[in-house]
Structures are given as C-alpha cells and as structure tokens.
Amino acid sequence: MNFHAELLAETLLSGDFKASWSLIGSQREAGKNSLYIYTRLLTPAMRYIGDLWEQNSVSVADEHLASSVCDRLLTHYAAGREPLQSTAGKAMFLCMEQEMHFLGLKTISSYFQECGWHTRFYGPNLPLEYALIAASNWKPQVIGISVSMVYALPALSAYIEAFEALPHRPVVLLxxxxxSRYRLQPHGSPSTVILPEMEDVQDWMSSYARAGGLLRSEKGLG
Ligand code: B12
Structure with missing residues (x-):
C-alpha cells in the first residue's frame, strides 16, 4: 500500500473529515484523476482498515467512524465531478439483501456518473422484489450489484436471473x-459481466460504447 493511502487510513480512523479531504485535494492538485483517487487511495485505505480490525488493532467503533467519513468523502468528491449532461445511458446500483458493504458500490456509481451515465444508487440491503419494481419502471441499461459477504451469495442467482429476464434486457454487472476472490460466473448466466476491480470498469465501458450497447439494449437485443 502506498504512503498516501496509509495516511488516509489514519485520518479516516481519527474521524477527521477535513484532513482526509485535504489529502484527497492535494492528490488532485498533483494531477491524479478519479480512478487514482478511488483505486489507489480510498479503496486500499479502507481495505487496510479491515486488516487492522482483523488484527484487533482498531475497534468496531473505529471502523464505523472511518466508514462514515469515507462515505462523506465519496459524496463530497462526486458532487464536484458531476458532468453537465448524462448521455451514456442509465445505470442502477444496489447491494442484495443482508449486504451492508456499499462503499465500493457507491464508488462505482459515482464513477459511472462522472463518465456521463445517469445513475441511481440504491445503497445496501435492497430486497429483490423492490429492486425489480425499480428496474422495471426506470429501465436502466445496466444494473450493478456489489457482493462482499459470502452469506449474501445464495440470493445472487435469483437477483441476476430476475434482472436478466426483464423485457428491456439490462446488462448485469457484478x-x-x-x-476478485471466487468464481462468481456459475451464479450468473453467460451474459453476466463480472468486473472484479474498478480498473476493469473503464475497459468494459469502452467496449460497451464501441458495441453500441445503448442502442442494442433499447431495442431489446441485449
Ligand atoms: C467498511 C467495512 C464494513 C462497514 C461497511 C460500511 C459501508 N457503508 O459500506 C460495516 C461496519 C457496516 C461492516 C460490517 C461488517 N463487516 Co465489514 N468490512 C469493511 C471493510 C473494512 C472495508 C470495506 C470497504 O469499504 N472497502 C472499500 C471499497 C471501496 O472496496 P470494495 O468494496 O472492494 O470495492 C471496490 C471493488 O471491489 C469494486 N467494486 C465494488 N462493488 C462493485 C460493484 C460493481 C458493479 C463493480 C463493477 C465493481 C465493484 O470497486 C470498488 C472500488 O475500488 C472490509 C475490509 C476489506 N478488506 O474489504 C471489511 C470486511 C469486508 N467486513 C467483514 C466483516 C466480517 C463484517 C461483519 C460480518 C462484521 C460484524 N461482525 O458485524 C459485518 C457484516 C455486515 C453485512 N451484513 O454486510 C470482513 C469479511 C470477512 C469474510 N470472511 O467474509 C472484512 C473483509 C474485514 C476483515 N478483514 O475481516 N464492514
């Protein structure tokens, strides 16, 4: 892990929003882009906090505090990067029932927004029946799901199957x-797209745009 991510972990754990924000600001001023901020600062800082928690070096309360500052940082950062127009398509993001880890999903949702997608971020713990109603009404071309905990896995196939069966044929991103730890493809179909890390998202967006994805799914061709 790099020095700045470790420093960020410290400011997050001490609940210091201002210091955390100024660290991100200094990296922006040094020319770092959003992908860097998300994948080289925020993600490793939070994962490092998980390691410290596992080793009993920080408490559950410390981890909660760090998560809430991180959440605030993500909101603040994304607000400054909102594009004037959203023309790339519509994407909704959710965590399945019992899944409370939403910071990664929020990061991805913000990145889609910055890349010109119209996004809806549904956060943690969304039961399938309500997710399905939302998806049927709004008809996003993309539905992104984030899974961190093994005990959320049994429901995964049901979510994917239900989304992929919708008449407007959204693409499910997982x-x-x-x-990044398990082979999740058996929980989905051959059309389910699994992107273990954020770096994979950019490549997927480019190939989706090249394939005329928006047009294809609007016509219901997939
Ligand atoms: C913060 C945190 C929490 C917070 C979550 C707050 C929140 N608002 O999200 C709270 C305190 C709620 C929490 C609770 C729990 N947690 Co927790 N948590 C973490 C921690 C420290 C960081 C997670 C995080 O935010 N990472 C940063 C984000 C940005 O990274 P990311 O999620 O990987 O996302 C990136 C990529 O995966 C990808 N991505 C993510 N989603 C998506 C979606 C799409 C579509 C795409 C394309 C890409 C993508 O892009 C992101 C950006 O780079 C991890 C440690 C770790 N190593 O992950 C433990 C960890 C995941 N938690 C763990 C545990 C055990 C728990 C609890 C069971 C603790 C408890 N006893 O209560 C509960 C379970 C809650 C539940 N039911 O889900 C364990 C899991 C171990 C295991 N064997 O499964 C971990 C690994 C900690 C550890 N080292 O042991 N946790």
Missing amino acids: GGRLA
Whole structure:
C-alpha cells in the first residue's frame, strides 16, 4: 500500500473529515484523476482498515467512524465531478439483501456518473422484489450489484436471473470483494459481466460504447 493511502487510513480512523479531504485535494492538485483517487487511495485505505480490525488493532467503533467519513468523502468528491449532461445511458446500483458493504458500490456509481451515465444508487440491503419494481419502471441499461459477504451469495442467482429476464434486457454487472476472490460466473448466466476491480470498469465501458450497447439494449437485443 502506498504512503498516501496509509495516511488516509489514519485520518479516516481519527474521524477527521477535513484532513482526509485535504489529502484527497492535494492528490488532485498533483494531477491524479478519479480512478487514482478511488483505486489507489480510498479503496486500499479502507481495505487496510479491515486488516487492522482483523488484527484487533482498531475497534468496531473505529471502523464505523472511518466508514462514515469515507462515505462523506465519496459524496463530497462526486458532487464536484458531476458532468453537465448524462448521455451514456442509465445505470442502477444496489447491494442484495443482508449486504451492508456499499462503499465500493457507491464508488462505482459515482464513477459511472462522472463518465456521463445517469445513475441511481440504491445503497445496501435492497430486497429483490423492490429492486425489480425499480428496474422495471426506470429501465436502466445496466444494473450493478456489489457482493462482499459470502452469506449474501445464495440470493445472487435469483437477483441476476430476475434482472436478466426483464423485457428491456439490462446488462448485469457484478463486482465487489467476492468477485476478485471466487468464481462468481456459475451464479450468473453467460451474459453476466463480472468486473472484479474498478480498473476493469473503464475497459468494459469502452467496449460497451464501441458495441453500441445503448442502442442494442433499447431495442431489446441485449
Ligand atoms: C467498511 C467495512 C464494513 C462497514 C461497511 C460500511 C459501508 N457503508 O459500506 C460495516 C461496519 C457496516 C461492516 C460490517 C461488517 N463487516 Co465489514 N468490512 C469493511 C471493510 C473494512 C472495508 C470495506 C470497504 O469499504 N472497502 C472499500 C471499497 C471501496 O472496496 P470494495 O468494496 O472492494 O470495492 C471496490 C471493488 O471491489 C469494486 N467494486 C465494488 N462493488 C462493485 C460493484 C460493481 C458493479 C463493480 C463493477 C465493481 C465493484 O470497486 C470498488 C472500488 O475500488 C472490509 C475490509 C476489506 N478488506 O474489504 C471489511 C470486511 C469486508 N467486513 C467483514 C466483516 C466480517 C463484517 C461483519 C460480518 C462484521 C460484524 N461482525 O458485524 C459485518 C457484516 C455486515 C453485512 N451484513 O454486510 C470482513 C469479511 C470477512 C469474510 N470472511 O467474509 C472484512 C473483509 C474485514 C476483515 N478483514 O475481516 N464492514
């Protein structure tokens, strides 16, 4: 882990929003882009906090405090990067029932927004029946799901199957901690897209745009 991410972990753990924000600001001033901020600062800082928690070096309360400052940082950062127009398509993001880890998903949602997508971020713990109603009404081309905990996995196939069966044929994107640790493809279909890390998202967006994804899914061709 790099020095700045470790420093950020410290400011997050001490609940210091101002110091955390100024660290991010200094990296922006040094020319770092959002992908860097998300994948080289925020993500490793939070994962490092998880390691410290596992080793009993920080408490559950410390981890909660760090998560809430991180959440605030993400909101603040994304607000400054909102594009004037959202023309790339519509994408909704959710965590399945019992999944409370939403910071990764929020990061991805903000990145889609910055890349010109119209996004809806539904956060943690969304039951399938309500997610389905939301998706049927809004008809996003993309539905992103984040999985961190093994005990959320049994429901994964049901979510994917239900979304992929919607008449407007959205693409289901799957990511999160478990996507980089386990083979999740058997929980989905051959069309389910698994993107273990944020770096994979940019490549996927480019190939989706090249393939005329928006047009294809509007016509219901997939
Ligand atoms: C913060 C945190 C929490 C917070 C979550 C706050 C929040 N608002 O999200 C709270 C305190 C709620 C929490 C609770 C728990 N947690 Co927790 N938590 C973490 C921690 C420290 C950081 C997670 C995080 O925010 N990472 C930063 C984000 C940005 O990274 P990310 O999620 O990986 O996302 C990136 C990529 O995966 C990808 N991505 C993510 N989603 C998606 C989606 C799509 C579509 C795409 C394309 C890409 C993508 O892009 C992101 C950006 O780079 C991790 C440690 C770790 N190593 O992950 C433990 C960790 C995941 N938690 C753990 C545990 C055990 C728990 C609890 C069971 C603790 C308890 N006893 O209560 C509960 C379970 C709650 C639940 N039911 O889900 C364990 C899991 C271990 C295991 N064997 O499964 C971990 C690994 C800690 C540890 N080292 O042991 N936790």
